[in-house]
Amino acid sequence: MTDEQAVLVDVANGVMTVTLNRPKAKNAVNKAVAVAVAAAMDELDSNDAIRVGIITGAGGTFCAGMDLKAFVTGELPIVEGRGFAGLVEAPPQKPLIAAVEGFALAGGLEVMISCDLVVAADNAKFGIPEVKRGLAAAAGGLVRLPRQIPPRVAMELALTGDFMDVERAIQVGLINRAVPAGTALAGAQALAATIVANGPLAVKLSKQVIAESGEWSAQEMWQKQQEIVMPIFTSEDAIEGATAFAEKRAPNWKGK
Missing domain, CATH: 3.90.226.10 (2-enoyl-CoA Hydratase; Chain A, domain 1)
Structure with a gap:
């Protein structure tokens, strides 16, 4: 081989x-x-x-x-x-x-x-x-x-x-x-x-938080999480996900 x-x-x-x-x-x-x-x-x-x-x-x-x-x-x-x-x-x-x-x-x-x-x-x-x-x-x-x-x-x-x-x-x-x-x-x-089938940006950053958060203290975990996940909430995918839900259709993700 x-x-x-x-x-x-x-x-x-x-x-x-x-x-x-x-x-x-x-x-x-x-x-x-x-x-x-x-x-x-x-x-x-x-x-x-x-x-x-x-x-x-x-x-x-x-x-x-x-x-x-x-x-x-x-x-x-x-x-x-x-x-x-x-x-x-x-x-x-x-x-x-x-x-x-x-x-x-x-x-x-x-x-x-x-x-x-x-x-x-x-x-x-x-x-x-x-x-x-x-x-x-x-x-x-x-x-x-x-x-x-x-x-x-x-x-x-x-x-x-x-x-x-x-x-x-x-x-x-x-x-x-x-x-x-x-x-x-x-x-x-x-x-x-x-x-x-899920939002690619949300999936990637959710994995990142879980992978890294084991090293975070209780005092810093919320801030560090927010630093990572905030781009999700202002992304095109977040708007598309909510819109698709309201329109009862599958989302068209862009990963951004």
Whole structure:
């Protein structure tokens, strides 16, 4: 398989679908995958015609993590400014949905938790088993995961390397929706379509507030929120949304 085929990118109906396409390697991330994903994320953010991204894996597996065979040769699947897999240190500004079939492990879980929403097959498994290989989950498993699920649960995953099933993942808030095996991408596409129907500026800035507000103090949160969201209320889309509601029609969004 050539490097160009390691990641497939498709755009339809305002949704970009990025497919990790190394099924024989359980979609393990090598340098080529990282570079291609980073390029896709750049396109997602810069192209106004694309409103939502989906990342998934080919062959019934989301991602088994870093390509260890490449790692032992000295290759690091990192892109400067984006981090591991061309994603984890700088997720896109627009919504990104993970569609998970099979395993999301190690770096694969870290890619998943870099996304805003997760739709997973009901037989999926999740974990950060790096400690079992003498490694650490340094691409978000140790710092981002405890902010998304209870810290003691994250600690257990990090120290034991054990897997979590879908039922537990739902309980602790690791994923949004569980769907029948084989339908994770369809479920993510349905979720994406719901988002695409909304005002793009409102969606983008709402994501920004939620993503950044965890670092804000109680004293500053209202001011910082207003600084971000005020452009929404004076936008053309706000007028169009209200007008469309009154006229009982679908809005014609401009994203400004």
